[in-house]
Every structure is written in C-alpha cells, then in structure tokens.
Amino acid sequence: MAQKPSIPKGTRDFSPAEMVKRNYIFETIKEVFRLYGFQPIETPAMENLSTLMGKYGEEGDKLLFKILNSGDFAGNVQDETWTEKNSNKLTSKISEKGLRYDLTVPTARFVVQYQNEIIFPFKRYQIQPVWRADRPQKGRYREFYQCDVDVIGSNSVLNEVELVQIIDDVFSRLKIRTVVKINNRKILSGIAEVIGENNRIADITVAIDKLDKIGLEKVNAELSEKGVSSEAIENLQPILALKGSTAEKIAQLENILSGSGIGLKGIAEIKKLFGYLGNLQLNTEVELDLTLARGLNYYTGAIFEVKAKDFEMGSICGGGRYDDLTGIFGLPNVSGVGVSFGAERIYDVLLQANLFPQHSAETTKVLFVNFGEREEAYCLPVLAGLRKMGINAEIFPDSAKMQKQMTYANKKNIPFVVLAGESEMQAQKFTLKNMETGEQNSVSAEELINILSQS
C-alpha cells in the first residue's frame, strides 16, 4: 500500500452528503439575509500582512497563517537576520501575505478602499472560510466558515433590532430553539467607571464573562489577581448579583449607573432595543445578560450571543457593534454592527437533533434503471421532460446488474426508481417504484412527470 494521503491538521474534506447539509444551512441563512436587504461580497483568501497584523492582539498575530513570498524569498535576506533567529523579524522579510483570520477586518479594508463606490448604509453579508493557526480540538478547526452579516455606516438602534429579527428568522427556519443574550459595552464601561476602575474594562469584562463558567468566587479571585482593588470588587458585587426580568435589571442598573454618562447611554440603547423587540412576535427568547462580555475588545455598543436551548454547546451566533470599525484604515467615525453565524456548530446541533431535511434540492429524486441501449433511448425523452420540470433525475450510465443499480439508488438515498424494460416499452409505460414503501405502479410518461412533480 502506498503512503496514505492526508490533509493538514484541523482541515476537513466535505463529502456530497455533508455538502448537502452544509448548503442547507448556508442557503437558509442567505435567504434570510436577502430578505432584510443585505447583499453579498467576497474578499480574497489572502490579504497583505500589513492589513492583518496588529488587528487581533498579540495572540492573534501568532495565529495568522503566513504565506511565503514567491520566488527567491531567501536571497534578499541578510545573513545576520538568519543567524539572529528572531522569527518576527525574519517573517517580515520572507512573507508579506497571510490568510484571512476573520471577515471583519477584510470588510473594514473593503469599505475604506471602496468608500466612494459603496452605498451607505452598507448592508453586506459574507460567507467564506477563514484560517487560524490554532491548535485544533473538538469543534475547533484551522479552516472554518464564518457567515457574517453587518450594517456599516448607521448608528441607528433599528439595525440591532433587525439583526435580532434575522437571528430569530434563521433559527426559526432551522427549527432550533434559541435564547439571544444581549448586553452593551457602554454599560460595562459604566460599571467600570462607577466602581472606580475606569481603565480596567478589559480585565473586568473577561472575568465577568466567566461568571457562569467558574463561579463568583473564582471571578473575584481572578479580578484581584489582575490588580483590581478590593474596594472595586466589593462595589462590583451587587451588580454581579443582579436578578430578575430584563426590565427589572434595567431599572436597577439605571440607579447604579446614574453617575456615569456612558453607562446611562448604554442603558438608553438597551431600553430602546428591548422596547422594539417587545412589540415583535419573536420565537426566540431575548434577555439582558450582563455577564456577556465576549473577548473581542473592539465592541463599543450592543453585544449579542445566541445559545441553542436543549444543547450543551457554546454560542452558535454572536456579534455586536463597533463604533470605529474603519478608523485603523484611515476612515474614522464609521460605525458597524453585525453578527456572525457559527455554521460548524449549527451543523452539529442540527445533526444531533436530526433536523436536517431528508431530501433537498441537491439530491436526486428519481433514478432510471438502465436495461440496455434500446431502453436508454426509450427513457431519455422522459428524463428530459422531468428535468424541464425542475425534477432532479438521472439514469444509470451502464446497463449493470439490477442489484447494483438498486444499491446505487439506495445509497444515494434516491426516493424513486423508474424501471422500463421490454414489457414496459411494449405497453408504452414506466414502472415507478417508491423506494421507501417498496410500492410500484405502472404509469404513462405524463403520469410519471405529474406524480414526481407533486410528491
């Protein structure tokens, strides 16, 4: 046996059966995006490293896949650069491109680059793979798809409302019961301000984020370890302990944050958002969750996270608002708000719950068994008629054994088989077999098309 071929760690092949399922998710998501007026863009798999570096923090830079320069990349490097063995320095000499790490930064680049052509507010969606040189583990890959939908260039809370509607719409169609958790960065900033730790927002939010994971005590321990004063931690306790309905939480927070301008601004936004959402007939639950911080530190307003009920699984969708999306590329004061659907995790949920449709537009509906040349000729016009009606149909290309052809239909999960041999030809009929019930009928060409276009 020759050496077994393989693919890089953390990457995957997708079989036809898997692609049918994946496309079901992507198509459902796209349909909903279009329904709200979003249009697709695509950007290249690779970006200039100058576009990517420094946008994801120090960790992120390490997790970027870098592309070796073409040609004689080593020739221009000075000897001392090699011998110094400083990877960072060396990298900049031999690599100037990298694989995209997410879709947000390329979109920001896109907006800045085409700012004079883009119609604002820019409502775009983008479904493409991204790459991270992370160490893969369960449910985490080095190549995976992101399904982003964003509105860029509008500060209106109406966008947040519509994003929640989109989330509701998508998961209703996929039949996944969800709860949408919402928070606001300004409230978190307000909290930091009120407890007197203005510039420790990052540490505080990261710690708060872990509240339901590691518990109150460990969060407090982590906070003091990070250098947050014990007084501030003390002041934080009533906030962490907030209970009750969203409306009740908001009322209490309004009180607590009365001394913080930014905090009150956040309250106002949240109030408006929940006010709108309250009047909509949503299937999903929506709640204010102050422990929701998300690691990304560029969010400045609303923060979203969607969890699947009935499943032990991380979030299946998340996002938020960032007020200065494009500033780093030289276009300040452009706000963006969006969410990203986690296709891989949604796939796992649908698979576990057996929620994928049995047959889709991408599977064959009917197979014609091949009995020989004369029979082939007899079948071809009907086959063409079926396809004209938009029915996926195929004929087995060789007059192989019947058993083999039936097995083929069975494995491809084709629901109908047509048998047309000598006796059928004589009677100008076709035998239509239902592969699920085993039942079969003799029908004319016209009836065949009628039956298949209706079932």
Added chain:
RNA sequence: GUGGUUGUAGUUCAGUUGGUUAGAACGUCGGAUUGUGGUUCCGAAGGUCGUGGGUUCAAAUCCCAUCAUCCACCCCA
C-alpha cells in the same frame, strides 16, 4: 505556547507474563437471485502492526527517538 492520549485491514477496534501462519465487526467485491435496493445466507480480496534505532534466540507487545493523531488548558468561532 503548556499538559496528556492514542498510532494494528478502507473504517472502528481486539491481540494474554514477549513465543509458530496477527484476529473480529462494519465496509468493499463476488455468489445464492439474467427485472428489484434497504433485512438473510455463503465466499473472497485486503496488513512492512506510523517511521527509525535499540534490548532479545525471538518484538505488534519492552526501551529510546521521531512523526502523526485526538483530548484538555490559554484563547477563540
């Protein structure tokens, strides 16, 4: 980046204190069945035991190295 796990047939895995020719299930192919699949029965093909070295009369089994894999942590989707 840190810690651990496992590498045996296409796949999932057995394989005794080291001992003759390395097994099973599923899958594949063929047959029972020249026009009937998914359920039955019979048969066949398929392995340099991840790779390299060492210990031994003898290694899938013990030791070392190396590569790969999966899992957890950090972080994230």
